[in-house]
Amino acid sequence: MLNKFRLLTPGPTPLPERVRLVLARDMIHHRKGEFKEIMAQVQVSLKTLFGTTSTVLPLSCSGTGAMTAAVYNLFAPGQKVLVIEGGKFGQRWREIALSHGLEVESIVVPWGKAVAPQAVEAALKADPSIAGVLIQLSETSTGVLHPVEEVARITRNSETLLLVDGISAVGLSPCPMDAWGVDCLLTGSQKGLMLPPGLALLALSERAWACAEKQTPGCFYFNLIKEREYVHKGQTLFTSPVGLILGLKESLDMLLENGLRALYAKQWALTMLTRASLTAMGLELFAKKDFAWGITSVMLPDGVDGVEVLRMAQEKHGVSMAGGQDHFKGRMARVGHMGWVDWADVVAGIYALNDCLCSVGGYCGSRDYIEQGLAAYRAALAGEPGEPLPLVYNS
Ligand SMILES: *Cc1c(COP(=O)(O)O)cnc(C)c1O
Numbered sequence: 001m002l003n004k005f006r007l008l009t010p011g012p013t014p015l016p017e018r019v020r021l022v023l024a025r026d027m028i029h030h031r032k033g034e035f036k037e038i039m040a041q042v043q044v045s046l047k048t049l050f051g052t053t054s055t056v057l058p059l060s061c062s063g064t065g066a067m068t069a070a071v072y073n074l075f076a077p078g079q080k081v082l083v084i085e086g087g088k089f090g091q092r093w094r095e096i097a098l099s100h101g102l103e104v105e106s107i108v109v110p111w112g113k114a115v116a117p118q119a120v121e122a123a124l125k126a127d128p129s130i131a132g133v134l135i136q137l138s139e140t141s142t143g144v145l146h147p148v149e150e151v152a153r154i155t156r157n158s159e160t161l162l163l164v165d166g167i168s169a170v171g172l173s174p175c176p177m178d179a180w181g182v183d184c185l186l187t188g189s190q191k192g193l194m195l196p197p198g199l200a201l202l203a204l205s206e207r208a209w210a211c212a213e214k215q216t217p218g219c220f221y222f223n224l225i226k227e228r229e230y231v232h233k234g235q236t237l238f239t240s241p242v243g244l245i246l247g248l249k250e251s252l253d254m255l256l257e258n259g260l261r262a263l264y265a266k267q268w269a270l271t272m273l274t275r276a277s278l279t280a281m282g283l284e285l286f287a288k289k290d291f292a293w294g295i296t297s298v299m300l301p302d303g304v305d306g307v308e309v310l311r312m313a314q315e316k317h318g319v320s321m322a323g324g325q326d327h328f329k330g331r332m333a334r335v336g337h338m339g340w341v342d343w344a345d346v347v348a349g350i351y352a353l354n355d356c357l358c359s360v361g362g363y364c365g366s367r368d369y370i371e372q373g374l375a376a377y378r379a380a381l382a383g384e385p386g387e388p389l390p391l392v393y394n395s
Pocket of ligand 1: 010011062063065089136139140165166167188197
C-alpha cells in the first residue's frame with residue numbers, strides 16, 4: 001500500500017472530496033421542499049452544460065438506460081434508423097434499436113476512424129424514410145470523436161432525428177445541443193460528471209419532443225413525457241436517486257465554477273499531455289485525427305502482453321487503466337482522463353505504463369516522455385500554436 005490508488009478508466013472515474021462529502025449525507029424526501037429546490041438548481045446548471053433551453057431529465061439508470069429510453073420513446077417498431085458503428089458503443093445502439101423492433105441500417109466505420117459526414121448524407125438521400133441517426137460523440141472503445149456538429153448540419157435540415165450518445169463526452173468536450181441542432185443528447189453520471197454510476201441525463205429538442213408526444217413508449221419504466229411533467233415540478237416519476245442528485249448539484253457547481261471554456265480547455269490540455277507523452281514513448285496513438293477529449297487509446301508494441309502490463313500497472317503503481325476491447329484485447333491501452341483527474345494523475349498513469357511496458361515487454365520509451373507531455377500540456381493551457389484548440393462553447 002505504498003501507492004495512492006488512481007482510477008484512470010473511462011468510467012467509473014474518481015470523485016472529488018466535495019462530492020463524496022455530499023454523498024455521505026442522510027436521505028431527504030424526494031417529494032418535499034428541499035429536494036425540489038435542489039432539482040430546480042440542478043436544472044439550470046444542466047441546461048448550461050447541455051447548451052439547451054430544453055428540460056434535461058435525470059433518469060435512474062446507467063447510461064445504457066438513457067440510450068434505451070431515447071429509442072423506445074422516439075420511434076415506433078418498424079421505423080428505420082441509421083446507426084454509426086465504429087466500435088462497441090455504436091454496436092450497442094444497433095442492439096437497442098433491434099430490441100425495439102426497428103429496422104437498422106449501419107454505416108460500419110473502421111475502429112479508430114470517425115464517420116465521414118458525406119456517408120451519412122448519402123445514406124439519408126438514398127432512403128428518406130430513415131427516422132433517426134444514432135451516433136456516439138466520443139466512441140469510448142476506440143477513443144474516436146465523431147463529427148457530430150457536421151452530421152447535425154445534415155440532419156437538422158431533414159425530418160431525421162439525431163440521437164447523440166454523449167456518455168464519455170458531456171462535460172469533457174463541447175456539444176452545444178441547441179446551437180448544433182442535436183435532437184437527443186444523453187450522458188451518464190460516472191464519466192465526465194465526477195459522480196458514482198447510476199444516474200443518466202437526457203435532453204430532447206423541440207421536434208424530438210413532438211415525436212415523443214406521438215408515440216406510446218415501448219416500456220413502462222421509461223416514459224419521457226411523464227418524466228418531463230415531474231421534472232417541471234422538481235421531481236422524478238418514480239423514487240429519485242436522491243444521493244446522486246445531491247451529488248450532481250455539487251459536481252455541477254464545481255464543473256461550471258470557472259465556466260465551460262475553462263472546463264474544456266483543461267480537458268484539451270490533458271489530452272495533449274497524454275498524446276504527446278505516449279508519442280514520445282514511441283507508441284502509436286490509435287485515434288489519429290479525430291480523438292476524444294476524455295480518453296486516449298494507444299497501441300502497445302507487437303508481442304507485448306497488454307493484459308499483464310495493465311495488471312502490473314495497478315499492482316505496482318496503483319494505477320487502474322483500461323485495455324482494448326474485442327479484437328484489441330491485450331494489444332491496446334486506454335488511458336482515461338475524465339472526471340476528477342488532473343495532470344499529475346495522468347503523469348502517474350503514463351509513468352506506470354512506461355515502467356510496466358519496460359519490465360513486461362522489454363520496451364522502454366525515450367527518457368523525456370514526461371517532459372514532452374508536460375510541455376504540450378503547458379502549451380495547450382497557454383493557447384500556444386501547435387495543435388489548435390477547436391473550441392465551440394456552449395455559452
Ligand atoms: C460508458 C459508455 C456507455 C455505457 O454506459 P453504462 O453507464 O455502462 O450503461 C455507453 N456509451 C458510451 C459512449 C460510453 O462511454
